[in-house]
Amino acid sequence: KKTFKIAVIPGDGIGKEVMPQALRVLEAATTRFDIELELSPIEWASCDYYLAHGQMMPDDWKSRLQGQDALLFGAVGWPATVPDHISLWGSLLKFRREFDQYINLRPVRLFEGVPCPLAGRKPGDIDYLVVRENTEGEYTNLGGVMYAGTEREIVIQESVYSRFGADRVLRFAFELAQARERKHLTVATKSNGIAISMPWWDGRADAVGADYPAITVDKQHIDILSARFVLQPGRFDVVVASNLFGDILSDLGPATTGTIGLAPSANLNPERSFPSLFEPVHGSAPDIYGRNIANPVAMIWSAALMLQFLGAAEAHDAILAAIETVLREGPRTRDLGGDASTTEMGEAIARLV
């Protein structure tokens, strides 16, 4: 019997509503496939904790989590009381960096039964993977403000890339494309406008790509690439992008499949030196929190990706099949045009597993 240690971190807002549904589904899947999960519920990494303690996490958060096999994460952020850059840099972005989860893998897929916001698209037409660099690039707190508070204020924000960081995510993406039927990789860039980092990034894509002659590579500027996610989604297979561009594409892609309430993500440390983290792409959604109407699928699918990463592929497949059935036959939450609650949708998926 396989045993895994999982830290369960609901966070803020709808993170607290969708997490119980993921746990319900995990319970069903682990019973069926004879897996044991040792769950450690974590109250910190939340804005409530910040308001009580003046920091998002205890000082020894890293040692407390280091022994875990994975982190199952809801959503963090409550801008009404804690500025987003404080809550995120104090939790999620710390996990990604200090646990070196350098791959953020985000599947985008149109499901049967989910009304597509793009005209005339059917399941099969939208099915690709966004591979996002997750530890460096545009997300930094480096830089500063000069002449602060005066008319002459000047702000510098630095983006930082490394060959080490770029090559490993590019290589991961090439490998992924290699394992797929179409063997096509789109590289997001903006080398015409962002004149130092992006031409360099293009060069790294060429260098790493030299090892993968079977892959067709298409470099696209982020502006037209975003347009094509809407106009020609069938063009995409694997898409690799820097931290910021990957962030944008992995909200936009899921939007074209109906709702970002479906989109899961896996923040991976492929070497398993540190725990990986699994979380929905959506945020804490303060506007709908407390009404039990959030779509739990992104959270549940993230939990399935966790099982897959831990080696329990069958359990993953069973959960995904249950998600497919519920999306096709209902019950569905409001964002999908239904009127089911978060709980009802979670229960339905758990029952099918």
Add this chain to the structure above:
Amino acid sequence: KKTFKIAVIPGDGIGKEVMPQALRVLEAATTRFDIELELSPIEWASCDYYLAHGQMMPDDWKSRLQGQDALLFGAVGWPATVPDHISLWGSLLKFRREFDQYINLRPVRLFEGVPCPLAGRKPGDIDYLVVRENTEGEYTNLGGVMYAGTEREIVIQESVYSRFGADRVLRFAFELAQARERKHLTVATKSNGIAISMPWWDGRADAVGADYPAITVDKQHIDILSARFVLQPGRFDVVVASNLFGDILSDLGPATTGTIGLAPSANLNPERSFPSLFEPVHGSAPDIYGRNIANPVAMIWSAALMLQFLGAAEAHDAILAAIETVLREGPRTRDLGGDASTTEMGEAIARLV
């Protein structure tokens, strides 16, 4: 009789195909409204010029253009022979900066007769303005590569913002929103991830917004904002964004209205200390160049925006009406599902004017 001096800069690729159609339409409009245009055709600011001279423009480009009332610009870029960051930084981005065209105004609108890629949307459902900062921010060539060419390579790319630069574009956007019926302004941000510049940018939006109590302001992170351009386009009225975010949104927005072949832009120096520049949002499109199939509407609409800025509002309105008619009744280019050529579509619009 009003006379205006216009520098005509076709540039590269389909820029050379759509420009003659804009000139054809301008000819019709100026005849009808008794305006005189003194056109100066410019061969430089093109990759052909670069290949012959080793630079995109002659050294005295600025003094040669300074006396013009406006620049009508096609598209620049031919990556097969000149890297994009060289061609763009040597031409378009120079114009924007050295002529201090700090507003990039990009209307997004769904027209009757244009098949919408979003399901169930009709004309009226998508109608907003993107106001893009056009001279600073993420587009810089500041930074560099350390340990270049080695495994330890580190790249720094600096974004630079100023209170001067942010406030003037924010103020322009607030004024624009003020003059519109809905009085709603969306501010693009990414203050949860980009920890220095974006929280600061949010603060400038608050500071400038204090002078506009009648405007409702909605700050949205660029990831979810992109998703909402697809899911809830009716939510938007005026959208203000930094240089990069504005670039992305102003390709994505037009994509949701059917094709980026329609989207015009006005690069404005509102004080008229320098000539303003009018250009399609689309690029030089090497993949379709030479076949006379490019959609000329973005170029023609840009020319109309130029007339409007120069004070010839009636001529603008007549061109826009002609565009509306042709989009509704044809002929239409391929990107719109028709089979007309660039020339046929241009002729049809000119005839109606």
